[in-house]
Amino acid sequence: MPSFKVNVIIENKPEIVDPEGDTILNDLILKDKKTSIKKVRSAKMLRFVIDAKNKESAEKTVLTICNQFRIFNPLVSKVSVETLGA
Amino acid sequence: MKVAVIVFPGSNCDRDMHHVLTDVFHLKSQLVWHTDELPKNIDAIVLPGGFSYGDRLRAGVIAAHSPIIKDVKKMAEKGMPILGVCNGFQILVESGLLPGALLKNTSLNFMCKWTEIIVKNNKTPFTNKLKLDQRIPIAIANGEGRYYADDKTLALLKKNNQIVFTYAEEVNGASLGIAGISNKAGNVVGMMPHPERSAEQIINPNNSKPASLIFESLLNTLGVTA
Numbered sequence: 001m002p003s004f005k006v007n008v009i010i011e012n013k014p015e016i017v018d019p020e021g022d023t024i025l026n027d028l029i030l031k032d033k034k035t036s037i038k039k040v041r042s043a044k045m046l047r048f049v050i051d052a053k054n055k056e057s058a059e060k061t062v063l064t065i066c067n068q069f070r071i072f073n074p075l076v077s078k079v080s081v082e083t084l085g086a
Numbered sequence: 087m088k089v090a091v092i093v094f095p096g097s098n099c100d101r102d103m104h105h106v107l108t109d110v111f112h113l114k115s116q117l118v119w120h121t122d123e124l125p126k127n128i129d130a131i132v133l134p135g136g137f138s139y140g141d142r143l144r145a146g147v148i149a150a151h152s153p154i155i156k157d158v159k160k161m162a163e164k165g166m167p168i169l170g171v172c173n174g175f176q177i178l179v180e181s182g183l184l185p186g187a188l189l190k191n192t193s194l195n196f197m198c199k200w201t202e203i204i205v206k207n208n209k210t211p212f213t214n215k216l217k218l219d220q221r222i223p224i225a226i227a228n229g230e231g232r233y234y235a236d237d238k239t240l241a242l243l244k245k246n247n248q249i250v251f252t253y254a255e256e257v258n259g260a261s262l263g264i265a266g267i268s269n270k271a272g273n274v275v276g277m278m279p280h281p282e283r284s285a286e287q288i289i290n291p292n293n294s295k296p297a298s299l300i301f302e303s304l305l306n307t308l309g310v311t312a
Contacts, residue, residue: 012189016234017259019192070147070180076187076234 001051004058005084010072011043018042046071055083087308088114089130092158092174094149095120099135099171099282106282107132111301113310120149124157129308130167130211131158133174135227135280145188145230146176155181167211167307168274172228175266175276184269184276185243186235192259196229200292202254203265203279207247210272211307215299221254222300223292224279231278233260233267246270251277 012018020042029037048065052058059081066072072079089107093100100117107115116125124131138149149155155177162168162183170178178184191197202223205216216222235243240261243249251266266277284290284297 015236016189017192019190019194023194069151071143073144073147073180073187075185075236075239076189 001053003049003051004055006048006050006058006062007082007084008046008048008062008066008071009043009080009082010046010077011041011080012077016076059083087129087310088116088125088127089132089304090116090118090124090128091132091134092154093117093119093134094136094138094152094173094177096138096140097134097136097173099173099280102280103132103134103171103282106285106301110286110298111305113301113305113308118154120152120154122154124154124161128161128166130304131161131169133158133168133170133177134282135172135174138173138177141230144180146173146178146180149173149177150180150182159183162269162274165271165273167304169212169304170274170276171280171282172231172278175278176230178274178276183274184267185239186233186261186267188230188278189232189234190230191228191232191257196227197231197258198225198227200224201226201257201279203251203277204254205250206252207250207268207272209247210250210268210275210303212275212300212303213250215303215306216296220296222251222279222281222296223284223290223294224281224297225283225290226257226279227283228258228278231260232258233264233278235261235264243267248272250275251279 021040025040107113205220252263268275281300287294
């Protein structure tokens with residue numbers, strides 16, 4: 001069975017204040033006048049290495065685990081996955 | 087009357103809570119390890135502060151899956167008084183016993199200072215000896231203490247009188263300045279500030295009496311003469 005690397009990205013919903021992202025934008029990037037950057041949002045990334053029959057099965061299992069163990073708080077965060085391949 | 091103080095890996099206010107309950111307010115208190123069963127003869131439960139599992143992933147979320155939480159949930163349903171302080175509040179939220187979320191303080195700093203909170207619900211097992219709008223000088227010490235709930239949840243909290251404490255000053259960007267809430271039934275209360283660090287005059291530079299009334303409320307609830 002092939003092994004997949006599935007990245008889980010946990011990001012706060014847009015309405016949640018993100019002081020970390022704001023600090024990176026305002027006190028680092030914009031201070032150097034990189035004004036083309038309009039927004040920075042911080043997030044957490046977890047990488048799961050999983051044996052599965054295919055990419056879809058790997059992502060489904062990882063998302064199920066994320067929900068089961070409350071890896072993200074659905075009130076404030078959203079989760080997305082991206083698979084790096086076998 | 088006996089109070090269980092639940093100890094998780096990384097709890098660090100469990101001994102302080104045990105001391106205040108037993109030595110100051112003369113309640114029998116028992117430290118209970120998180121993988122043990124809840125003793126049968128318990129009348130109230132406290133989830134103390136600290137850094138369970140080093141705040142890995144999100145403060146309180148891993149402890150919320152501890153075996154004893156199933157027992158805590160059962161007791162919550164039966165109406166037992168349950169108090170979560172700081173990390174204990176985070177665990178109650180992450181276990182679903184209380185609504186909302188506790189996010190990083192807007193300052194991104196760990197805050198450790200004295201502040202004041204205001205009593206907004208004096209009907210709970212932990213506030214019934216306090217007056218409405220009474221101010222409590224109290225210690226806060228947290229990094230993820232910014233209470234957040236969406237507008238719908240906040241409306242429900244207000245409607246059901248579940249907002250128990252608010253901060254008297256802006257401290258961390260919490261929704262509606264919330265410092266503590268209860269469940270709908272009122273028997274489960276979570277609060278970020280530390281009453282166990284504030285209820286003795288020898289360690290409180292202000293007035294320790296209001297914070298001591300949180301524990302005297304529990305005595306009152308349990309039918310123990312204070």
